[in-house]
Amino acid sequence: MSMGVCRLTKAGVAQDQLFATEMLSTLHFEEQARSRGYRTVAGIDEAGRGPLAGPVVAAAVILPETFDLPGLTDSKKLSEKARVRLYPMIRQQALAVGVGVARAGEVDRINILQATLRSMERAVGRLSLPVDFLLIDGNVPLPLNLPQQTLVKGDSRSLSIAAASVIAKVVRDRIMLTYDRLFPGYGLAGHKGYGSAAHRDAIARLGPSPCHRRTFGGVREYCQA
Numbered sequence: 001m002s003m004g005v006c007r008l009t010k011a012g013v014a015q016d017q018l019f020a021t022e023m024l025s026t027l028h029f030e031e032q033a034r035s036r037g038y039r040t041v042a043g044i045d046e047a048g049r050g051p052l053a054g055p056v057v058a059a060a061v062i063l064p065e066t067f068d069l070p071g072l073t074d075s076k077k078l079s080e081k082a083r084v085r086l087y088p089m090i091r092q093q094a095l096a097v098g099v100g101v102a103r104a105g106e107v108d109r110i111n112i113l114q115a116t117l118r119s120m121e122r123a124v125g126r127l128s129l130p131v132d133f134l135l136i137d138g139n140v141p142l143p144l145n146l147p148q149q150t151l152v153k154g155d156s157r158s159l160s161i162a163a164a165s166v167i168a169k170v171v172r173d174r175i176m177l178t179y180d181r182l183f184p185g186y187g188l189a190g191h192k193g194y195g196s197a198a199h200r201d202a203i204a205r206l207g208p209s210p211c212h213r214r215t216f217g218g219v220r221e222y223c224q225a
Contacts, residue, residue, distance in 0.1 A: 026073075026159045029135050029149065030063070038133035038147065040095065043160025044120050045137040047075070047168040049112055051193035052203070052219050053186070053212045054176050056107060058119035059167035060098040060127055060134075063160050067093045074155035075165040080173070087170045090163045098126035099171055108215045117142060123164075137161045183209040 033041045046058040069090060075083055091097055100122025102115035110118070120142055124131060134148035135158050141148055154161040173192055180189035186202045186209060193199070193211075195218050203212065203222055212219045 026157065026162070029151065029158050030160055033133045033135070033149075034065075040129055040131045041133045041135060041160060042096075042098075042124065042127060042131045043135045043137075043154070043158055043162070043164045044123060044142075045075075045155050045161050045165040045168055046116050046119060047165065047172045048193070049116055050195075051213070052195045052199065052216050053104065053188060053193035053209065054179060055101045055103045055172065056112065056116050056119050057168045057172040057175070058100045058116065058123040059164040059171065060096075060100075060120070060123040060131070061090065061160055061163040061167060062095040062097075062127065062129060062131060063163060064093065064095055069093065069159070069163065072159055072166070073162050074153075075162070075169040076155070078166070083166050083170050086163075086166050090167060094163065096127040096129040096131075097167060098123040098128075099167065100124075100126060101175075104211050104213045107213050111215075112213075113140070135160055137165070179209075179211045183211060 030041050040062050042060045042062045044058060044060045046056055048054055048056040069086060071082060072086060100119040102119040107115040117140065121144060124144065131146065134142065134146055135154060136142060136148055136150045137154035139150050139152050141150055151157050151161065155165040176188050176192045185206050187198055191199050200218050203219055207222050208214060208219050214220055214223050
């Protein structure tokens with residue numbers, strides 16, 4: 001019995017140590033950049049690469065060295081209520097926030113990857129502070145003359161990127177609520193433009209709206225020549 005208790009205790013300690021390491025790692029890349037002399041480190045992320053409708057929205061966030069944002073993590077792991085709670089807190093505590101948008105027509109003209117990169121560039125350009133280092137979610141660097149580091153699953157590994165993911169997601173959701181009023185019948189307020197069965201059925205029934213991505217499967221089949 002005592003041996004079993006010992007094993008459980010060690011397992012619990014190991015889990016606690018792993019959790020502590022993961023928590024520390026969320027600021028590791030920011031601290032590493034600052035240790036190399038960079039002062040303003042911006043995390044960059046996007047929302048809306050996959051939907052059939054609406055823009056791709058990117059955000060760039062420069063967090064101070066100390067902040068109080070309880071529960072901040074990758075926006076995909078947060079409920080809508082949690083994102084809405086964190087949004088004004090990030091806005092208030094961040095040193096700077098920039099948002100960039102590439103709308104559906106631009107996605108169709110240059111493809112979703114290039115539109116995503118442009119929205120990220122625009123977000124960086126709209127920061128109110130000069131930035132000297134970028135932490136970018138994903139594995140594609142930005143065509144900017146700035147030191148930068150790409151991080152796969154960066155929104156789970158960097159709090160700056162996580163903050164940007166929340167800003168981008170909330171801004172995009174608000175845009176989709178506006179589109180829902182402009183283009184009723186598609187249910188955009190609910191699925192936010194993603195390819196749900198109800199959304200696909202609405203496209204087949206009504207045809208694409210001006211906010212739909214006409215080069216995406218599930219939409220292009222219903223576009224007139």
